[in-house]
Amino acid sequence: MACRSEEILDALVKEARKVSFEGKVANYIPALQKESPDHLSCALVYPDGDCFSAGDIQRKFTLQSISKIITLAIVLMDYGPEHVFHRVGMEPTGDPFNSIIKLETSSKAKPLNPMINAGALAVTSMIKGSNAEEKVEYIMDFVRKLTNEPDIDYCEEVAISEFTTSFLNRSLCFYMKGDGVIHGNVEEIMEVYTKQCAIRMNCLQLARMGVVFAMDGLNPVTNEQVMPKEVARICKTFMVTCGMYNASGEFAIRIGIPAKSGVSGGIMGSVPGRMGIGIFGPALNEVGNSHTGLKLLELLQDKYDLSMF
Ligand code: DON
Numbered sequence: 001m002a003c004r005s006e007e008i009l010d011a012l013v014k015e016a017r018k019v020s021f022e023g024k025v026a027n028y029i030p031a032l033q034k035e036s037p038d039h040l041s042c043a044l045v046y047p048d049g050d051c052f053s054a055g056d057i058q059r060k061f062t063l064q065s066i067s068k069i070i071t072l073a074i075v076l077m078d079y080g081p082e083h084v085f086h087r088v089g090m091e092p093t094g095d096p097f098n099s100i101i102k103l104e105t106s107s108k109a110k111p112l113n114p115m116i117n118a119g120a121l122a123v124t125s126m127i128k129g130s131n132a133e134e135k136v137e138y139i140m141d142f143v144r145k146l147t148n149e150p151d152i153d154y155c156e157e158v159a160i161s162e163f164t165t166s167f168l169n170r171s172l173c174f175y176m177k178g179d180g181v182i183h184g185n186v187e188e189i190m191e192v193y194t195k196q197c198a199i200r201m202n203c204l205q206l207a208r209m210g211v212v213f214a215m216d217g218l219n220p221v222t223n224e225q226v227m228p229k230e231v232a233r234i235c236k237t238f239m240v241t242c243g244m245y246n247a248s249g250e251f252a253i254r255i256g257i258p259a260k261s262g263v264s265g266g267i268m269g270s271v272p273g274r275m276g277i278g279i280f281g282p283a284l285n286e287v288g289n290s291h292t293g294l295k296l297l298e299l300l301q302d303k304y305d306l307s308m309f
Contacts, residue, residue, distance in 0.1 A: 001304050002275065003044060003052065010054040012303070013040050016281070016296035023283025023291030026263040031161035035061070035265065035282035040292045043204040045211045045276040047220045053204055060200045061280045062158045064262030065097065067139075067196040068120040069213070069235050069243075074142055075126045076231045087126070087181060088112075088119045090238075097245045097288065098168055100175060109179035111172075115242035115260070118172040124193045125173075125182040132191040139196050145226050146209040146219070152201055159198035163190060203266070203278035210268045210276025213239075213258070236270055247287045255297045256307025265290040269297070271306055 003009055020038040027033040041055030063070075075084050089112045093102050098117045103109040111118035129135035136154070143152050173186040182189070212219050217232035219225075239258035244251040251259065259269040259277075267290055269277030277300075281292035300306055 002046065003300065003304050004046075004050065006052050006054060008303075009042060009044065009052050012296060012299045013042055013054040016040055016292050016299060019295050020281070020283040020292045023285055025265070025282045026284055026288070028165075029158065029162045029263070030165060031155075031158045032062075032264055032282075037283035040281040040296065041203045041279070042296055043207040043278045045204070045207040045278075047211060047215055047273070047275070049221060051204060051207065055203075057202055057204055059280060060202050061264045061266055061282070062155050062197060062262070063199045063201070063206075063266060064197045064264045065115070065120070066206070066260045066262040066266050066268050067199055068115055068123070069239065069260050069268070070143060070146070070209075071120065071123045071127060071139060071196060072114045072238065073227050073231050073235050074139065075123050076234060077227055078128060079126065081230075081234060084114075084123070084126070088114050088122045092242045092246075092248060094246050098172075100168070100172055103172065103175050109176045109181050111176065111181070113238065113242045115238055115245075117169055118176065121169060121173050121189060121193055122176060122182050124196065125184050125189045127192060132188050132195075135192045136195045139192070140199070142226075143199055143209070145224070146212050147201065147205045148208060148219070148221050149201070149205055152199065152205070154195050154198040155200045156198070158200075159194045162197060163194040166190065166194065169193065197262075203280045206266060206268050206278030206280070207276040208278075210270045210278060212276070213270035214272055214274060214276050236272065239270065244289055245287050247289055251289075251294075252309070255294075255301050256309045257297075259297075261289045261293070263288050265293065267293040267297070272308055
């Protein structure tokens, strides 16, 4: 069964919004703390092109960690899985997304997976281009193909806010560079990374990206295969095992769909063969997932049996 009623979706969004007071807007990136915790918007996009949305759908937000799926797809296409997994692992960590601890305790500073910050920085260090600007444009072009929106851009204010305060991410880079896991200029990697994290869109555009992964890389609007099936499969698998940080196991049990969240409060869901989901709810729980977004997904799961398990 699928939710094809805006009225019902609207009622579920209103219900989920009630728990917003239990969450907190991220503040470690200063520019993110301006968001209002009681905002919640959602869009569902189906393979036949139908879409349903609820809440203030115009409201844009930055992708933050959701961008890690995009850069992962790009490097998998450019270098192939073997090369990529030589630099970054495939295992969940059970640690917070910005933890440095496993870099020290695992052999060489190879990050355990591409969804934690260390792994995503290693992935970003592989993006092709002769300077930061070219690399960012390369990422943006792929996002535009996924969303069918030529105007997608990044938020300069959020990018600068993170670039100037992100000392932990710089430390992760230097640690990996020290062990030869990444090469290149750390400031340039940080510039590309903070800009990819600051890519902004609304939840309808996010759901459009989600449906492409759900459809094994086929963009159902343009009928273009924008990535090989194998790449979409690997991305969706990481979304299941590591997409919701160190709460991915619980999420797999409670909701059971490939999903990726970001600290801005975005969640992209890709229900295989069925739909793309875009949610924006900036009130976060203690691990950094959207608290209202999770509540909404729970309501959707109860009503429409989203789980793939
Ligand atoms: O690097 C950071 O901390 C943020 N730009 C993104 C963090 C985030 O969304 C959660 N990470 N998995």
